[in-house]
Amino acid sequence: MLPIVQRRLQSTVATPVKRSNTSLRGVLLGFFAGVSITGFGAYYYLLDEYKSSSNAVVSDLRTDTQYCYNHLPQGELFSKTKNGKTVTRVPCPLDPSHTVWSDKLGRHLKTCNTLRKKLEFESNVSKFPWLVVDFNVQAESALENSPLDYAEFAAFVRRFSDAFKQLYSADLEMSQIDYKYGLEERMNELSNRKHVTQQASLIGHMAHANLLSDGAVYVEFGCGRGEFARYLLRALDTDPGMVAGDKQVLLIDRQSPRMKFDTKMKEEHARGAVCVTRLKTDIKDLDLATAVRSLENPGKVVGFSKHLCGTATDLTLRCLLNAQRDPEFQFSGFLVAMCCRHACKYNWLLEESRAYLKENFGIGQQEFVYLSKMACWATSGVRPGMSENDGADHFTGLNLKQRTEIGLQARRAIDESRVYAMQQRGLSAKLFNYVSPDVSMENSCMLIKNI
Structure with missing residues (x-):
């Protein structure tokens, strides 16, 4: 009996089945095919939903308006009927x-970005002693511009140009420095060297003015990602003429952009350690003396900025002057490449700047509106395919070449008023062009030193 039982038991044992590679490939192909079909279906579904939503938004707009959705003017002209109500x-x-829309106001107030920013700002004011509301503008809100009188505007253009030619007989000095230290690698990598050429000249001017020294606190105003500060630190590391041990950088910007260089600055150094501090604030609310005092090793402040737009330049000058009222604050100098004078605010100019413009050009609040708009003409001149004589149908009767010249005059007048203001405050100040116009049309620079 035993042999028979053994044979029956053996017959019930399953023989292992060998799966071929072909069946495995079939499973994988089936899986990926299913995922792909599902993905395409989801894509077209979402695309249809997007088109429907976009069409719904567009249907809310008048086809004859130039305004974007969030900036439609108020009033009966822009209205719609919804559920029987207007x-x-x-x-x-x-x-x-x-x-x-009036029917969505309640919901909007709970999600408006302005509310989020307001709550964040109020929280930061309570946490950071260097953040003081309107610290550098003395609670002076920026004045609103009144409507333009184009006949008066055209007459002012001619009066201003005549006065300018009598006041300034020579062009600004051109002083471009080809500074290499810390920038060699970037010079070799880039085909478009516009930005690195500007950075090289600015750092070179700081070096020649003896602003780069051991123990300084380097403050970049309107820093963005901090790229300029990064290459300044590289210069301090590689220039054999520099004595630079531990270095401190203070970055000031009202935004917090992506792809910042803060971490790289701490890692890329050959001499000493690097301490990088970033403050998210509008310059008008910055108590710089308190901010510097809160650093690990406060030292002499060296400020710098590449293209500090419009009124931000005037706010920074106010910020530096207010900081000097603190007996512990040490100021060495400030180098700033300026731009966007059309964004300047008359009552945020320094008092001495306003006096300079009034005395030399008869410019008050309304005339400054004209002046700031004229400054735009310096960078909106002749383009490829155009002639210097084009554009004579302008309300001033001036062609493109003439308006470009007057734009340069307006730009310089605003900058000269800043130089005058700083000189009146006991500082050394100089205005010059730091690169040629073919590198950047915004090529004016101001160097301020504590004497």
């Missing part, structure tokens, strides 16, 4: 610069 655009109470 709804209109109304200004957002938190930020009147944009409007919202």
Whole structure:
């Protein structure tokens, strides 16, 4: 009996089946095919939803308007009927610069970006002693510009140009420095050397003015990602004429952009350690003396900025002067490449700047509106395919070449008023062109030193 039982048991044992590679490939192909088909289906579904939503938004807009959705003017002109009721655009109470449909106002107030920023700012004011509301503008809100009188504007252009030619007989000095230390690698990598050429000249001027020294606190205003500060630190590391041990960098910007260089600055150094501190604030609210005092090793402040736009330059000058009222604050100098004079605010100019413009050009609040708009003409001149004589149908009767010249005059007048203001405050100040116009049309620079 035993042999028979053994044979039956053996017959019930399953023989292992060998799976071929072909069946495995079939499983994988089937899986990927299913995922792909599902993905395409989801893509076209979302695309249809997007088109439907976009069409719904577009249907809310008038086809004859030049305004974007969030900035439609208020009033009956921009209205619609919804559920038998008329709804209109109304200004957002938190930020009147944009409007919202009246029936959605309650919901909007809970999600408006302005509310989030306001709450964040109020929280930061309570946490950081260097953040003081309107510290550098003395609670002076920026004045609103009145409507333009184009006949008066055209007459002012000619009066201003005549006065300018009598006051300034020579062009600004051209002083471009081809500084190499810390920038060689970038010079070799880039085909477009516009930015690195500007950085090289600015750092070179700081070096020649003896602003780069051991123990300084380097403050970049309007720093963005901090690229300029990064290459300044490289210069301090590689220039054999520098004595630079531990270095401190203070970055100032009201935004917090992506792809910042803060970490790289701490890692890329050959001499000593690097301490990088970033403050997210508008310059008008910055108590610089308190901010520097809160650093690990406060030292002499060297400020710098590449293209500090419009009124930010004037706010920075105010910021530096206010900081000097603190007996512990040490100021060495400030180098700034300026731009965007059209964004300047008359009452945020230094008092001495306003006096300079009034005395030399008869410029008050309304005339400054004209002057700031004229400054735009310096960088909107002749383009490829155009002639210097084009554009004579302008309200001033001036062609492109003539308006470009007057734009340069307006730009210089604003900058010269800043130089005058700093000189009146007991500082050394000089205005010059730091690169040629073919590198950057915004090529004016101001160097301020404590004497």
